[in-house]
Amino acid sequence: MIARSKHTMRDRLSDSSELLQRAALVMLELSRRDLSIATAESCTGGDFAALLTDVEGVSHAFDSGFVAYSDDAKIRCLGIDPKLIAEHGAVSREVAVAMADGALQRSSANFAISVTGFAGPTEEGREGDVHFALAARQDWTVGRHEKFGPLGRGTIRGLCLRVLLDMIEERLSQVND
Known part of the structure; x- marks a missing residue:
């Protein structure tokens, strides 16, 4: 039998109050501007959606979250062209961009x-090789690539959450009220 955690993301990240505070500020700013966000996650397994939805009182700023871990899920849930995955690999800028675009198209x-x-x-030594993308309606999609290195699963996932917050904070600083 597999034990399931009954803890919220807040409980699991209790040692990272800075991360939780940043998530709260992002969600409050999205709410203040009457904006919302969707997530499309693979290697973080839904941790980012959990982090954002742990913020109380701003549920309308979170539209939806897609956890598309397998290649098949990326194709089915986000509409990724199988040829894109075959040509570039599931861990690539092209697929990250297509994931963000797919989540945007499948949400409001x-x-x-x-x-x-x-x-x-990985056998290829690509531990910590991560691609990110942020899509906005009637705007372009931006990508980011990080090579964190072999730091361990938990550390890499935590660093991914920070990069995702960085990208949203940067985008919000560029958007006029």
């Missing part, structure tokens, strides 16, 4: 953010 959110990468060891 103003923004969609995605992450795909290797949180654990």
Whole structure:
């Protein structure tokens, strides 16, 4: 039998109050501007959606979250072209962009953010190789690539949450009220 955690993201990240505070500020700012976000996650397994939805009183700023861990899920849930995955690999800028665009198209959110990468060891030595993308309606999609290195699954996932927050904060600083 597999034990399930009954703890919220807040409980699991209790040692990271800075991360929780940043998430709260992002959600409050989205709410204040009457904007919403959708997430498309692979290597973080829904941790980012959990972090954002743990913020009380701003549920209308979170539209939806897609956890598309397998290639098949990326194709089915986010509409990724199988040829894109075959040509570039599931962990690539192209797929991260397509994930964000797919989440945006399948939601009513103003923004969609995605992450795909290797949180654990790989035969190719690509642990910590992660691609991110942020899409906005009637605007372009921006990508980001990080090579965190072999820091361990939990550490890499935590770093991914920070990058995702960085990207949203940067985008919000560029959007006029």
